[in-house]
Amino acid sequence: MTPRSSSESARDIPEATVARLPVYLRALTALADDGTRTCSSEHLAAVAGVNSAKLRKDLSYLGSYGTRGVGYDVDYLRYQIAREIGVTQDWPVVIVGIGNLGHALANYSGFRSRGFRVVALLDADPRRTDEVVAGVPVRAFDDLEQIVREQAVAIGVVATPAVAAQDVADRMVACGITSILNFAPTVLAVPEGVDVRKVDLSIELQILAYHEQRKSQAEPALPTDVRGTA
Amino acid sequence: MTPRSSSESARDIPEATVARLPVYLRALTALADDGTRTCSSEHLAAVAGVNSAKLRKDLSYLGSYGTRGVGYDVDYLRYQIAREIGVTQDWPVVIVGIGNLGHALANYSGFRSRGFRVVALLDADPRRTDEVVAGVPVRAFDDLEQIVREQAVAIGVVATPAVAAQDVADRMVACGITSILNFAPTVLAVPEGVDVRKVDLSIELQILAYHEQRKSQAEPALPTDVRGTA
DNA sequence: TAGATTGTTAATCGATTAACAATC
DNA sequence: TAGATTGTTAATCGATTAACAATC
Numbered sequence: 001m002t003p004r005s006s007s008e009s010a011r012d013i014p015e016a017t018v019a020r021l022p023v024y025l026r027a028l029t030a031l032a033d034d035g036t037r038t039c040s041s042e043h044l045a046a047v048a049g050v051n052s053a054k055l056r057k058d059l060s061y062l063g064s065y066g067t068r069g070v071g072y073d074v075d076y077l078r079y080q081i082a083r084e085i086g087v088t089q090d091w092p093v094v095i096v097g098i099g100n101l102g103h104a105l106a107n108y109s110g111f112r113s114r115g116f117r118v119v120a121l122l123d124a125d126p127r128r129t130d131e132v133v134a135g136v137p138v139r140a141f142d143d144l145e146q147i148v149r150e151q152a153v154a155i156g157v158v159a160t161p162a163v164a165a166q167d168v169a170d171r172m173v174a175c176g177i178t179s180i181l182n183f184a185p186t187v188l189a190v191p192e193g194v195d196v197r198k199v200d201l202s203i204e205l206q207i208l209a210y211h212e213q214r215k216s217q218a219e220p221a222l223p224t225d226v227r228g229t230a
Numbered sequence: 231m232t233p234r235s236s237s238e239s240a241r242d243i244p245e246a247t248v249a250r251l252p253v254y255l256r257a258l259t260a261l262a263d264d265g266t267r268t269c270s271s272e273h274l275a276a277v278a279g280v281n282s283a284k285l286r287k288d289l290s291y292l293g294s295y296g297t298r299g300v301g302y303d304v305d306y307l308r309y310q311i312a313r314e315i316g317v318t319q320d321w322p323v324v325i326v327g328i329g330n331l332g333h334a335l336a337n338y339s340g341f342r343s344r345g346f347r348v349v350a351l352l353d354a355d356p357r358r359t360d361e362v363v364a365g366v367p368v369r370a371f372d373d374l375e376q377i378v379r380e381q382a383v384a385i386g387v388v389a390t391p392a393v394a395a396q397d398v399a400d401r402m403v404a405c406g407i408t409s410i411l412n413f414a415p416t417v418l419a420v421p422e423g424v425d426v427r428k429v430d431l432s433i434e435l436q437i438l439a440y441h442e443q444r445k446s447q448a449e450p451a452l453p454t455d456v457r458g459t460a
Numbered sequence: 461t462a463g464a465t466t467g468t469t470a471a472t473c474g475a476t477t478a479a480c481a482a483t484c
Numbered sequence: 485t486a487g488a489t490t491g492t493t494a495a496t497c498g499a500t501t502a503a504c505a506a507t508c
Contacts (some may be wrong), residue, residue, distance in 0.1 A: 014499070015498090015499095016444065016498080016499060017499090018437060018440050018441075019433075019437055021436070021440070022432070022433040023417075023422035023428075023433065025387055025436070026415065026433075027417070038465085040465065040466090041465075041466070041467095042465085047417070048417065049417035051500075051501070053500075053501050053502065054469085054499090054500065054501070055501090056465095056466065056467065057467085057468085057499090057500080057501085059466095060466090060467055060468070064467070066465080066466055066467080066508045067465085067466075067507090067508060068464080068465055068466040068506070068508045069463075069464045069465050069466075069507065070465070070466085071464090071465065071466080072466090072508065075468085076467080084440070085436050085441055085443075086439045086442065086443030087436055087439055087441060091435075091439050091442070093435070099334075099339045099419075100334035100338075101334040101335055101338075103329040103330055103333075103334070104329075104330035104333070104334040105431065107330045108330075108331075108432075109433060110415055110431065110432045111432060112430070112433070114432040114435070114436065115432075115435075115436065115439060116432070116435055116439075119495035136506070150506090154446075155438055155442060156440050156441070174474085175436075176371045178437075178438075178442065178445060179438040179442045181431075181434055181435060181438060185256060185340055187253075187257070187277070187278065187279035189279075193445070195438055195441050195442070195472080197434050197437060197438055199429055199431070199434060200410075201335065201338060201340065201341070201429070202252070202338075202340045202341060202344040202345075202346070203249075203252040203253065204342070204411055204427050204429060205321075205323070205344070205346055205385065205411060206251070206252040206255070206315050206344065206345065207248060207249055207252065207427060208385055208410075208411060208427055209315060209316045209317055209321050209345060209346075209385070209409075210251070210314070210315045210316055210424055210426050211409065212316065212384050212408065212409045212425070213315075213316030213320070214384060215408060216384075217424070226394065244474070244475070245474090246474080246476090247475090270488085270489065271489075271491095272489085280480065281476075281477070283476080283477050283479090284476065284477070286489095286490065286492085287475090287476080287477085287491085287492085289490095289491085290490090290491055292473045294490085294491070296489080296490050296491080297483045297484060297488090297489085297490075298482070298488080298489055298490040299483065299484035299487075299488045299489050299490075300484065300488080300489070300490085301488090301489065301490080302490090333488070370507065393471095413508080
């Protein structure tokens with residue numbers, strides 16, 4: 001069914017590694033800003049918050065960009081990772097749903113500097129379509145198709161309430177968007193070939209709560225612990 | 231060094247399973263809201279967006295809450311999962327950094343309904359400490375210790391700029407917070423026993439960009455594809 | 461040459477999944 | 485009893501990590 005001959009530069013990088021490449025990129029940027037020109041895997045791993053063996057293994061999927069006995073050139077490695085991720089040039093992004101979270105996202109300055117450009121803010125509520133947020137005017141959701149076509153948008157951000165999210169995703173997919181970052185607390189159904197990543201605030205908090213609960217259960221076993229008032 | 235005799239109810243649930251329990255909880259809530267009283271693992275898995283074998287395996291770590299040949303009682307399973315996560319009662323939470331994102335988080339209604347209560351909003355900027363956001367007054371960051379002590383806060387949310395995040399985390403840890411949800415684009419250093427989870431918008435987008443880039447590289451191989459204008 | 465550090469191997473660990481016996 | 489569906493087993497897959505030969 002799928003012959004898929006391995007194309008030239010398409011090495012197969014494990015998903016866990018892909019998820020860490022942006023972390024390394026950020027760590028390298030921090031080092032570069034500090035004026036560091038060269039770093040060892042041990043040093044970079046410490047800044048990135050990972051095990052150095054894991055870092056070296058991850059980097060080995062990209063190629064061989066270090067020098068034994070010396071380490072890595074910060075700028076060179078940074079460029080290689082940025083190229084591998086695909087953020088050496090900007091990706092146009094649309095954000096749908098300009099409520100509290102949409103505002104925060106539109107104003108987030110980290111997008112621009114990290115390979116993304118917010119080309120449009122869309123909202124279904126006509127009362128919002130007069131507003132200008134972070135220099136970008138809010139437009140009607142129905143303009144989606146036109147914007148995606150004209151600006152060749154491949155990535156969409158869903159920041160709507162849960163009830164609207166699936167409809168928004170369907171419209172995005174229908175007009176050619178193939179990557180979606182979903183902030184709405186719903187599971188989105190999308191056709192094969194479309195990637196969805198989910199950011200869910202209360203799920204993150206619940207994971208913390210689970211561990212927190214176990215800590216307080218374990219507490220009575222700790223000998224040096226001072227018990228608070230009830 | 232650590233004898234750690236297995237305490238009564240402290241079964242060891244794999245981390246990957248823990249991360250999915252909140253997803254099941256949300257799916258069960260959706261089913262309950264639709265009036266569904268009973269569901270099969272197949273049905274629940276579809277709503278939660280996972281494989282049914284994985285769902286059954288995950289649930290088996292909690293106990294045996296289904297009925298063979300019948301399925302699961304939605305309300306009963308929902309309660310059991312909520313209890314396991316620890317969200318049958320509310321966790322007090324403080325949010326530090328009331329910028330755009332802090333506003334969005336403070337206004338997020340999903341917290342209250344999912345086991346969390348925002349007891350304080352803190353900001354270091356005195357110009358913000360007059361504001362009331364979502365019914366909660368913004369207070370000075372220096373009030374952190376007092377609030378954490380008085381309200382027995384265990385979970386803190388960092389929504390500050392990157393430069394401030396480590397200091398905020400240090401202060402949180404110093405006054406007894408043991409779980410941190412970090413929205414600042416920095417790796418936080420914390421002592422053992424403190425859990426940190428990170429939500430990073432541009433990292434999520436970069437992961438999407440990586441896969442997006444590979445899609446366009448593969449595109450020429452697709453026979454039925456219509457090429458756009460440049 | 462001696463010291464440092466990479467890139468890779470191989471062992472280990474944890475997560476996923478299909479299959480099916482148990483049982484309602 | 486027949487059909488449905490759970491809970492569990494076991495095989496497979498992927499990720500992590502220590503160790504070290506290669507090499508600057």
